[in-house]
Amino acid sequence: MNINANYDNLEQSYLFSTISKKVNEFIQNNPEKKVIRLGIGDVTLPLCKTVIEAMHKAVDEMGVQATFRGYGPEQGYDFLREAVKKYYAKRNVELELDEIFISDGAKSDLGNILDLFARDNTVLVPDPVYPVYVDTNIMAGRKVNYINANQDNEFLPLPDKNIKADIIYICSPNNPTGAVYNKEQLSEWVKYALENNAVILFDSAYESFISDESLPRSIYEIEGAKDCAIEFCSLSKTAGFTGTRCGYTIVPKNLGKLNKMWVRRQTTKFNGVPYIVQRGAEAVFTEEGHAEIMKNINYYKKNAKLISDTLKDCGIWHVGGKHSPYIWLRCPNNMKSWEFFDFLLENAQIVGTPGAGFGKNGEGYFRLTSFGSYENTVEAMQRFRQLFRN
Numbered sequence: 001m002n003i004n005a006n007y008d009n010l011e012q013s014y015l016f017s018t019i020s021k022k023v024n025e026f027i028q029n030n031p032e033k034k035v036i037r038l039g040i041g042d043v044t045l046p047l048c049k050t051v052i053e054a055m056h057k058a059v060d061e062m063g064v065q066a067t068f069r070g071y072g073p074e075q076g077y078d079f080l081r082e083a084v085k086k087y088y089a090k091r092n093v094e095l096e097l098d099e100i101f102i103s104d105g106a107k108s109d110l111g112n113i114l115d116l117f118a119r120d121n122t123v124l125v126p127d128p129v130y131p132v133y134v135d136t137n138i139m140a141g142r143k144v145n146y147i148n149a150n151q152d153n154e155f156l157p158l159p160d161k162n163i164k165a166d167i168i169y170i171c172s173p174n175n176p177t178g179a180v181y182n183k184e185q186l187s188e189w190v191k192y193a194l195e196n197n198a199v200i201l202f203d204s205a206y207e208s209f210i211s212d213e214s215l216p217r218s219i220y221e222i223e224g225a226k227d228c229a230i231e232f233c234s235l236s237k238t239a240g241f242t243g244t245r246c247g248y249t250i251v252p253k254n255l256g257k258l259n260k261m262w263v264r265r266q267t268t269k270f271n272g273v274p275y276i277v278q279r280g281a282e283a284v285f286t287e288e289g290h291a292e293i294m295k296n297i298n299y300y301k302k303n304a305k306l307i308s309d310t311l312k313d314c315g316i317w318h319v320g321g322k323h324s325p326y327i328w329l330r331c332p333n334n335m336k337s338w339e340f341f342d343f344l345l346e347n348a349q350i351v352g353t354p355g356a357g358f359g360k361n362g363e364g365y366f367r368l369t370s371f372g373s374y375e376n377t378v379e380a381m382q383r384f385r386q387l388f389r390n
C-alpha cells in the first residue's frame with residue numbers, strides 16, 4: 001500500500017503545546033503567582049436546564065421498549081430539522097427540510113464536505129484563519145490560496161478580482177479575529193462567487209454572539225446566497241455543546257447535484273447524531289431554552305466588553321469582542337506575537353494566544369477570549385490597565 005503522502009505537506013502546529021509548555025514552566029518557577037487564562041477556546045458554562053431535562057427524558061425513553069430508538073435518519077430527526085427551519089424563518093430565511101442536515105458538529109462537516117469537490121479546485125481562505133479549513137484541503141491534496149486579512153481591511157478582506165477561487169471559506173463572526181461582515185460586504189462575496197461559479201463555505205458557528213440586528217447571522221440573508229453557499233453551524237458555542245456534539249449544515253437545492261450528493265455522502269459514511277443529543281438540541285430552540293442560552297452568551301459578552309473597553313482605554317488597536325467571544329489586538333509597542341505572550345505572562349500573569357499561530361498576517365497580533373470567569377476577567381483587566389495605561 002501507499003500512504004496518503006499529502007499528510008507530509010501538513011504544517012506541524014506547535015501553538016497550543018508551546019503555550020502550555022511556557023505556562024507550566026512559569027508556574028513552576030513562580031508558584032506564588034496567580035496565572036489567569038484568557039486564551040481558552042472552549043466554552044466553560046454548563047448546559048442549560050431545559051437541555052438537560054430534555055436529554056434526561058430522552059434517556060428514559062431509550063430504556064422503554066415502546067419508545068426505544070435504534071438507527072435514526074442519517075440527516076437528523078424531523079423534530080430537530082423543523083426546529084432549525086423555524087429558527088432560520090425568524091430571520092426570513094426559508095429553508096426546506098431536506099436542505100437541513102443535522103451533524104455531530106461543524107468541524108466534521110467542514111472536513112467531510114470536501115468529499116463533494118474535485119481535487120483540482122482552487123481554494124481561497126483568509127489569513128489569519130481557523131486551521132481546519134487549510135489542513136482538510138492539504139490532506140486532500142488541494143492547493144490553498146490566501147487572501148490577506150489585516151489592519152487596513154479591519155480583518156475583513158473583500159474579494160479580489162485578480163485572485164481565482166472555486167471554493168471560498170468565510171467565517172463570520174470570525175475565529176480568531178472576532179471581526180464580523182456586514183450585509184454589503186457579504187453581498188460582495190456572494191456576487192463574486194456567482195460570477196466565478198464558485199462555492200462559499202460559510203461558517204456561522206458564532207452567529208448567536210451577534211447583537212446588532214442589522215448584521216447577517218446567516219449568509220442566506222444575502223440575496224443570491226442560496227445559489228452559491230453552503231452554511232455550517234453548530235450548537236458548540238451557541239449552547240455549550242462542545243462536548244455534547246451537535247450542529248447543522250445547510251445545502252440548498254439550488255446548488256444542483258450537491259444536495260443529493262451530500263445525502264449520498266452522509267447516508268454512506270455517517271449514521272446520525274444520537275437521539276438523546278438531538279432532543280437536547282431541540283430544547284435549545286424552545287423559548288425557555290433560548291432564554292437560558294442567551295443568559296450564558298451574555299455572560300461571555302460581558303467579559304468581552306470588559307476586555308474591549310480596557311483595550312480602548314489603553315489605546316490598543318483591536319477588533320472583535322462586540323459580536324464575538326474573541327478579541328484580536330495589535331501587540332503594544334510593535335511587539336511580535338510571541339514576544340507579547342512572554343511579556344504578558346511575566347508581567348501580568350495573563351495567558352492569551354499569539355496571533356502568529358493562525359497565519360502570517362497574525363504576526364504582531366494577539367487573541368484574548370471571553371470564556372473565562374467574570375471575576376478572573378476583571379482581575380486580568382486590572383493588571384492590564386496597570387501595565388499599559390497611558
Ligand SMILES: *Cc1c(COP(=O)(O)O)cnc(C)c1O
Nearest residue numbers: 105106107130175205234236247
Ligand atoms: C468552535 C468552532 C466551530 C464549531 O466546531 P464544532 O465541531 O461544531 O464543535 C466551527 N468553526 C469555528 C471557526 C470554530 O471556532
